[in-house]
Amino acid sequence: MATRGRPRTFDPDTALRQALDLFWERGYEGTSINDLAQAMGIASPSIYACFGSKEELFRRVMALYGATAGEPPRRALREQPTAREAVHAMLRATADQITGPDTPHYCMLILAAATGTVENHTVREFLADRRRDMHDTIKHRLARGITDGDLTAPPDTLDGIARYYTTMVQGLSVQARDGATRAELETVVSCAMAAWDTLAPPAPPQADETP
Amino acid sequence: MATRGRPRTFDPDTALRQALDLFWERGYEGTSINDLAQAMGIASPSIYACFGSKEELFRRVMALYGATAGEPPRRALREQPTAREAVHAMLRATADQITGPDTPHYCMLILAAATGTVENHTVREFLADRRRDMHDTIKHRLARGITDGDLTAPPDTLDGIARYYTTMVQGLSVQARDGATRAELETVVSCAMAAWDTLAPPAPPQADETP
DNA sequence: TCGTTTGTTTATTGTTCGATAAACAAAGGA
DNA sequence: TCCTTTGTTTATCGAACAATAAACAAACGA
Structure with a gap:
């Protein structure tokens, strides 16, 4: 048939x-x-x-x-060798994505349905669920950094660090929407990464690794 | 008459x-x-x-x-003695404001009109203008910190630092909208302030500092 | 060829949108 | 007491909204 x-x-x-x-x-x-x-x-x-x-x-x-515009940041998170490089590359990929020449300058996931009528509540919650997934994905990448040995943050701080970088991504989207350039977003990303070594000190003796 | x-x-x-x-x-x-x-x-x-x-x-x-909900963060920025304390207090006041028990959990300025029909373009730009004012206000506060002698950042980095903390505020709004608690926002604020000393080293012979 | 199935075309459905016209009501000035 | 002014009430306006019914068109199986 x-x-x-x-x-x-x-x-x-x-x-x-x-x-x-x-x-x-x-x-x-x-x-x-x-x-x-x-x-x-x-x-x-x-x-x-x-x-x-x-x-x-x-x-x-x-x-x-998600499968197209959302893939580069997710791939950065997945493929970079260390947690630090992964988060940094994810932020840069996000900045690239939301300042592209041929698309609106923001992330749909974040701004396509932030507020609205009562009857469209399910649509907003659908997007909110995907945004919460962002946080989980970042958190899991940080946990992998601990397993891999490239990250030495206290395990109970992972949720906060993940939420911090999720917040950055979401804030970047508002910035781009309001006309911030790629270069201006880069300065924001640099500031965000400046917190890293305080939040997650690099592992001290990284000589022997990889079993 | x-x-x-x-x-x-x-x-x-x-x-x-x-x-x-x-x-x-x-x-x-x-x-x-x-x-x-x-x-x-x-x-x-x-x-x-x-x-x-x-x-x-x-x-x-x-x-x-702006005159009601928007006042506490602005006052924090205005009244705290140092740039660092001002920014920290502003972030905390923002977190308080967007997790209040009697109001929706986000900043209207940021999410009340992010996207929409073509005919309402002027409303969105009206809000975007106010958001750009946020950036200017923070930047001026940082400049005051240099004048006051409590901040020793290179002048050409002020715009970037201001944009970084503006981005934080805007990201916090999305976080709260998606259900993040006041305590969870506090961890984000702490992470955001962890970047401070790297971005803007404290003035060496300054008397006061309170953690 | 004919009947069945599926998709497109055309014309609407009832509802809600932002915004008003017209009639009515309550005040002051003369 | 009128007349003017201003605000409220009532009843809409035409347009746009998401969603469909009904008629028509193009494919296959028999």
Whole structure:
């Protein structure tokens, strides 16, 4: 049972990318179905047939956003050899991402639905959940630093340090939204990293390592 | 020419406070005129007669917000004796403010209109202007620290340091919105202050300093 | 070819949006 | 006592909102 019925005249992935562009620019509530239909090049019934509802479309869009724009900071966190380098690279990747020439200057996850009507509460909480995931991801990376031996912070401080750098990422998004340049964000990142050695002193004798 | 015509049956200041409560909860676009009329206890034509339009009402509300909720952080910045204490107290006052028991857990200035429809662009820029004022205010306080002799940072780093602490304040708002407690914000503030001595070494022969 | 299935097109649905017109009410000035 | 002024009340305005019903179109299986 493969292809019964009239074939679709548009590519859902392409349409999703076009929806992403518009949601990114105007946020969830600032984007109407009519605007979306026009940007996606289809009529509104096709949106509902393919994606279900405005909220479901937005969730699909956010998945795409996470897999594309959200990937560089996450990769930095994952691939850098030490916790310090990982956090630093993540902050720089974030600064890059939110000052790109072809996209709005902020992180969708943070500003696309911060406040709004009562009826859209579930959408805001959906984004809030993803933001809380950011904190967990950073915290786990710090814990890995302890396991790897490149980080010697007291384990009970990890949550606070992770929250501190999460807060930085979220603040950077507001800064970029308000017109801060990439260079200005770099100074902020440098300040944020200046706290590192106080918060997490480097491991003293790093001679022999790697079992 | 004093009081001609029918006297007003409501107190504009009280109505403004009630409008503040609702705008604070739902943001600019999330709050409708009907909602406002109900919360203010008057009919919508009275809103227009007294305040002009939704946008003008919101600007009045934000002035009230700045004079009330916005005052403690500003006062901390103004009244603390050293730049370091001023910034630290400002961060703590901000954390207090955005985790209060009777108000939404975020700063209106930062999250009440982050994204939205094209037609409300002027409202978003109005808030963005006020946020840029935050940066200027902090920067001037740092400059005063140099004049007062309690701060020995290179003058060309003041903008970056000010932007760093502005970014912190803005990030804290997102954290509180997502449910971070006052205690959790305190750990973030501590981390933020850990960067201070690296960024701005304390003046050597200065008498006082209180941890 | 014909019936079934699926997608698109067209035309709306009822609701809510910000904002007003018109009628009515309460005050001062003459 | 009118007349003017100002505010409230009532009833909307046209536009935009998210979401659909119904009619039409294009594919497959038989």
